Amino acid sequence: MPATNAQIGLGAKFGIKSGATYTAVAEVTRITPAGWSRNTVDATHLESPDGWAEFIAGLKTASDCTFDVNWIPAASDPLLAAFEAGKGDFQLTFPSGTVAMQFAGVVTEFRPGEISPEGKLSASVTIKPSGKPALVAVPAP
Secondary structure (H helix, E strand, C coil): CCCCCCCCCCCCEEEEEECCEEEECCCEEEEECCCEEEEEEECCCCCCHHHCCCEEEEEEEECCEEEEEECCCCCCCHHHHHHHHCCEEEEEECCCCCEEEEEEEEEEEEEECCCCCCCCCEEEEEEEECCCCEEEECCCC
């Protein structure tokens, strides 16, 4: 049996495009990448074989990308700036550092977590991809 090639998530990074480069978001604690799905269109007709419904492939869509951060409030918060901009370009770099997921999207939610005497400040972010998320090779530094 061959050895596994599984990886842990330590070292993954989430970035927001600024100019020609992606600026890493500080202290990300969890990322759920965008996923891919395809709608189906009912193509059943009055002579469909044996009374079975028939479907054809519809449009593809990407599921939301979500992540959590140890939030450090600042007057010029890049996550809030992305929310206010209404759209942006984003990149999730996987732990290997050689592959990334890039996508355009809309920040639909920026939600600070509960503030308590001994709890760390946190925030959750949700981004709705617009168009196709692409897996790309990351050039060596």
